[in-house]
Amino acid sequence: MILTVTLNTALDITYRVPGLRPHASHRVTEVTERPGGKGLNVARVLAALGHEVTVTGFAGGTTGGVVRAGLTGVPGVTDALVRVTGATRRTVAVVDDRTGDTTQLNEPGPAVAPAEWNAFQEAYADLLTGAAAVALCGSLPPGVPVGAYAGLVRAARAAGVPVLLDTSGEPLRRGLAARPDLIKPNADELAELTGSHEPLRAAQAARRRGAGSVVASLGAEGLLAVTPEGRWRAAPPAQVRGNPTGAGDSAVAGLLSGLVEHLSWPDRLARAVALSAATVLAPVAGEFDRAAYEELLGRGVAVTAEAGAA
Numbered sequence: 422m423i424l425t426v427t428l429n430t431a432l433d434i435t436y437r438v439p440g441l442r443p444h445a446s447h448r449v450t451e452v453t454e455r456p457g458g459k460g461l462n463v464a465r466v467l468a469a470l471g472h473e474v475t476v477t478g479f480a481g482g483t484t485g486g487v488v489r490a491g492l493t494g495v496p497g498v499t500d501a502l503v504r505v506t507g508a509t510r511r512t513v514a515v516v517d518d519r520t521g522d523t524t525q526l527n528e529p530g531p532a533v534a535p536a537e538w539n540a541f542q543e544a545y546a547d548l549l550t551g552a553a554a555v556a557l558c559g560s561l562p563p564g565v566p567v568g569a570y571a572g573l574v575r576a577a578r579a580a581g582v583p584v585l586l587d588t589s590g591e592p593l594r595r596g597l598a599a600r601p602d603l604i605k606p607n608a609d610e611l612a613e614l615t616g617s618h619e620p621l622r623a624a625q626a627a628r629r630r631g632a633g634s635v636v637a638s639l640g641a642e643g644l645l646a647v648t649p650e651g652r653w654r655a656a657p658p659a660q661v662r663g664n665p666t667g668a669g670d671s672a673v674a675g676l677l678s679g680l681v682e683h684l685s686w687p688d689r690l691a692r693a694v695a696l697s698a699a700t701v702l703a704p705v706a707g708e709f710d711r712a713a714y715e716e717l718l719g720r721g722v723a724v725t726a727e728a729g730a731a
């Protein structure tokens with residue numbers, strides 16, 4: 422079983438509007454709602470690839486109920502979310518039909534009480550005993566200590582479970598010190614973490630600060646991996662246009678599935694890039710287009726080794 426942790430789950434709402442303008446009123450032409458928060462997106466993609474996945478984190482209130490209802494019946498996904506008194510947040514992705522651009526609005530999430538945080542940590546320790554790998558994903562809701570991920574990384578390492586951390590800002594900075602096996606920042610997150618806007622240099626700096634491996638997602642340029650086994654760049658065969666929400670989560674699912682299947686780094690990266698591009702091509706945020714995924718993999722994702730020490 423693969424475990425994904427989403428402390429700040431969300432009901433993801435996607436609005437389509439024919440041209441988004443500040444200060445204007447808009448008619449929404451299409452609304453979709455689905456369970457979200459990064460770890461839930463990762464879980465759905467892993468399950469679609471044939472893995473058994475358990476999801477944990479927090480869920481509460483009416484929105485939490487809708488999120489949980491949306492997970493029931495998803496083949497391969499087991500709900501082990503911990504109930505909280507506060508209400509699970511909503512996030513809104515507004516897709517501008519004219520430009521194709523997406524604007525994201527993320528609520529902060531419910532206030533988590535100390536007893537709820539303790540209950541989660543106990544549940545997490547139990548779940549680790551059956552896990553082949555764990556992904557810790559997304560922002561922290563109010564009330565969860567900013568060093569939370571450091572503790573969760575340490576617990577995974579103590580249990581001998583490979584751990585991937587995908588977050589940003591101070592939670593990433595602190596989590597890194599606990600030495601996660603892999604981090605997957607985007608270019609902005611990596612620059613914020615290291616102060617360097619040059620992705621290769623920044624990824625090397627992140628490794629020195631504690632990450633076993635770094636896979637940076639660089640938008641249209643694909644992925645840059647800096648690992649103890651070598652360095653690679655992986656890019657899709659053609660540029661894809663669409664809604665990028667969840668594309669990073671699909672890359673995480675590709676990397677994690679590749680890890681538990683013992684794929685080589687180039688094969689993991691090819692899978693992650695193809696999944697990520699197939700997510701941009703899917704009409705609903707956080708889903709991937711399976712036909713596009715298979716076609717992209719079949720056409721071959723260019724994975725090139727970079728010279729030099731990791």
Ligand SMILES: O=P(O)(O)OC[C@@]1(O)O[C@H](CO)[C@@H](O)[C@@H]1O
Pocket residue numbers: 429431433457458459462512525527558559560561666667668669670707
């Ligand atoms: O606020 P966070 O936790 O950083 O990000 C939340 C979020 O925007 O990320 C996912 C896409 O990656 C969405 O499903 C989700 O709502």
